Amino acid sequence: AQKVTQAQTEISVVEKEDVTLDCVYETRDTTYYLFWYKQPPSGELVFLIRRNSFDEQNEISGRYSWNFQKSTSSFNFTITASQVVDSAVYFCALIGANSKLTFGKGITLSVRP
Amino acid sequence: SAVISQKPSRDICQRGTSLTIQCQVDSQVTMMFWYRQQPGQSLTLIATANQGSEATYESGFVIDKFPISRPNLTFSTLTVSNMSPEDSSIYLCSVAGGLAGQGTDTQYFGPGTRLTVL
DSSP, X not given: OOEEEOOOXXXXXXXXXXXXXXXXXXXXXXXXXXXXXXXXXXXXXXEEEEEETTOOOOEEETTEEEEEEGGGTEEEEEESSOOGGGOEEEEEEEEOTTOOEEEOOOEEEEEEX | OOOEEEEOXXXXXXXXXXXXXXXXXXXXXXXXXXXXXXXXXXXXXXXXXXXXXXXXXXXXXXTTTSOEEEEETTEEEEXXXXXXXXXXXXXXXXXXXXXXXXXXXXXXXXXXXXXXXX
């Protein structure tokens, strides 16, 4: 069975602060993919990034960066210089050999002006 | 990525009635899925919509309650039958895998349908 744990439930920061969203996963599969999705108040789920289990390179895209560490089964997401538009629920997810996407419970990020 | 639309975007329904939600993609895709997101909760997979055959349901979801159709590679419907207030949720469809050989590991989601049952 696979599991995704997002221990943080709600985070509140002031604009321009950096914030890190934690994600820890469990799987017995050797090949798997990890994802982050953003769900703004409007409700749609926006794909942010996919990482496969063989690629531990960190990735940076603008203000977003992701740190994948197999040794600790973590796939953390950092937003640098946060903005009000970053306010949303962020989901970490995993897909393995069963081809089913397993989501964490999500982290509600509030960025105050 | 594909452009995915859902109809209706939201609805308020009476207990005991049924609602059919449509999911339309602007390109042919291999996989289509339906998820439920109850208020304040994460997403739960209802079923995989199979083109030309019966959907594959997850534990806890049955065809009589959530009949699904997928007549072709760009369209699917989910019906929520005999609704009760507990069915109030966001229902999302997702797609994966274009026929151009793209992998099916990444799912893209539609905008969702917000359902309130009174």
